[in-house]
Amino acid sequence: MTIIGIDLGTTNSACGLWTDDGVTLIPNRLGEVLTPSVVGVDKNGEIIVGRTARQRLINHSDRTVAAFKRLMGTDHKVKLGKQTFTATELSSLVLRSLKEDAETFLGEPVTEAVISVPAYFNDNQRHATKLAAELAGLKVERLINEPTAAAIAYGLHEKQEGLFLILDLGGGTFDVSLLEFFDGIMEVHASAGDNFLGGEDFVDAMVDDVLREHRLRRDDLKPLTLQNLYLQMESAKRKLGPTDLVLTLDLGEKTVEHVVTADWFARISTPLLLRAKHPIERAIRDAGLHPSKIDDVVLVGGSTRLAIFRSTVGKMFGRLPSCHLDPDTVVAMGAAIQAGLMMRNEALDDVVLTDVCPYTLGTGVINEDNPRLGSYFLPIIERNCVVPVSIVKEICTAHDNQTELTIKVYQGENRLVEKNVYLGELSVQVPPAPRGEETVDVRYSYDMNGLLEVDVTVHSTGKTYNHLIEHTPGALSEADKQKALSKLSELKFHPRDGEDNRALLARGERLYESSLGDRRDYIADVMKQFERALERQNPAEIAKVQKQVKDVLAQLESEDWF
Incomplete structure (x- = not known):
């Protein structure tokens, strides 16, 4: 039975599978590997998914919806014509389309998948994603965090080892994960993110600034006019470079010329870039690591193509980030590799994944x-x-x-x-x-x-x-x-009851009992630090403090104190 890997994205989705020759991305019925995550309903009530639906966003905005991934795990409902859908149901329609494309490509039924989700998705959002897959006729073998999938793709592709900071800026979400890859183990040290920060927000900022300049509100424009303005700003965002862009904008009662410059885009993007810095700093701080220890910063997600984002990351770390794999498809590649691991394909060495709890x-x-x-x-x-x-x-x-x-x-x-x-x-x-x-x-x-x-x-x-x-x-x-x-x-036992920790506590007590004065006070302080770590019950912290205590005690045992 073939297991496929799926990247269910805010803007685009993709799927692939592992073969003896590596990852194969599965084309859709139009021959493209990216399927827009857009759903529409035509006048006959038929469901439309993908590029055709996206093309109807302007002229049929009341019957078409995009960026619904942000609503996953909520009770919010979207009305398309006479029909009403939840985000879970809309996602299931995208997944069903990918499933059908995979079945056409493979010539056999597909019932199992590995699906990627933002690392910062909570349990409700993850449950909604699995339910969407079930509605589409897919059994989810595993949900894999998007940054972890990207790291697998980079790690297995390059056979690299080291500490990676994965920055995944997609259409609607921003994920940060700090991972270490060594001896066939992918260990996640920390993750953070913002479920409401992505490429769509940069376009929102562009639209809002244009309307503010001309003293207009969104409600002042007809839905068709507003949607057209969004598409023009989206296109300008993608094309923006050192050369200014001159756009002719229809703002309802008037038509204006607007010059899109790099300086203008930088000014309106600054609040979003500051928001992006917070989860980056938080993940590094939570992992207790210095930025200089990071071997590589990897960019994932279509929105990381923004020059201003790459520049901001480069300034934060004093180096250019890596982006040699296609940021639009690297998550799907990682999900496909994980699917291959689950099928125990002979062409793949097994990778052990460790993950973290993203929320308290x-x-x-x-x-x-x-x-x-x-x-x-x-x-x-x-x-x-x-x-x-x-x-x-x-x-x-x-x-x-x-x-x-x-x-x-x-x-x-x-x-x-x-x-x-x-x-x-x-x-x-x-x-x-x-x-x-x-x-x-x-x-x-x-x-x-x-x-x-x-x-x-x-x-x-x-x-x-x-x-x-x-x-x-x-x-x-x-x-x-x-x-x-x-x-x-x-x-289910307290760390202080673990054999290694009991032995270390006993060793410290023995040294304390055989010491006097400053040496005794020093040992007491060291053991208090260890006991406090044990009470907090954080395995990573305990391992770190345990090593420090062992080193201290070994040093004390080898010295003569007077």
Whole structure:
């Protein structure tokens, strides 16, 4: 059975497969490898997808829609003629078109796929993507993060090893991932991004500035006129170079000439470029790495062709970024390679992928300082923890004689819990007692399949309650689900109980007991640092501090202190 790789993009989508000769990108019925992610409905109610639909955006704007990927995971609905669609349904129509093209190309049914998603997509958006695939008749073997797919394409293509910063600026989303490729392992150190920053926003900025200059609002223009203005600005964005462009613009009641210059475009793009800098800096900061350690900066996504974006990145890192693979198709190539790995094609060496949790997972706790503000968010698994991961936190009852404790599960970064994404909840019974006396351990265990297992253990009774939050139901077979849960169960112990960590703590205690004065105080400080790292339960941080402590203790054991 052939598994295809799909890049489901905001502006364009593409698919491919791995063969003995490498990646083959699958052409659509028009012979093109890029299919515009545009859906329309004709006067007979028939669905139109791709380039034909995109050409109808001007004259049939009420029956055509683009850039709906930004609405994935929401309840927003789009009306096309007399029909109404969700973003999931619209995406399924694009996926069905790609599936049909692949079947025509291969001459056989296609029912399985690896689909790429922005690294910063939350669980709801990922679930919506899988549901879209199911509606299109595809079983999703895996969702792969777009920057990871791009890194696979670059890593396997060039056989390079090192630390890569992947910047993926597409039509509607911006993704940043910091990955390391070594010994056949692709390890994600950190990811960040902006789900509402892409090439479409640069065009929006161009249109808004033109309208502002002529003291017009969007509502002042007819839909057809406004759509035509958008297309002219999109074309100018693509053509802009050292030579100025002179455009004749229809603004309804008047026709004007507008000169598009590099300086003008730079001025209106500055706010967007500043927005792009934030997730880049955040990913590097989260990974705890200095920019000088990055071996290569790789550009992915059609919007990275913008000279001003490349220039900004070059200034940030003091070097030219890499972009020798086609930024429009590199994600589809990576997805196809991953599909080939899943088929265990003999022409491919296996690559082990490690990923991170892109959002913080936590629960709500009482805000005693100002209850009117609502509950605070207590992070349990923090963003950019390497998955699979299992972390436990202790909480207590908030009221006298409380008999039930409800653990609500959220995803996000906001200090106030209600501003984060609700995922589910678990209620447990506790014996009545004065507030604060009854305590429970709340353990979150998360893996790259999207399984979040919540275990709550009541200390006084010893009883454990369990709840599985699966935002991609049906994506895993029961056997695969049990296998994933079995792996997670192996992680369900506190890091301080691990054999290596216990041995290191005992070694530190032995040295402390045999020392006096400044040497003893120094050892105590070192061991406190290690214990604090263990309490935070971040595997990457523990490994780093563990190495530092081992080096310190080894140095102390080899020296004579007086």
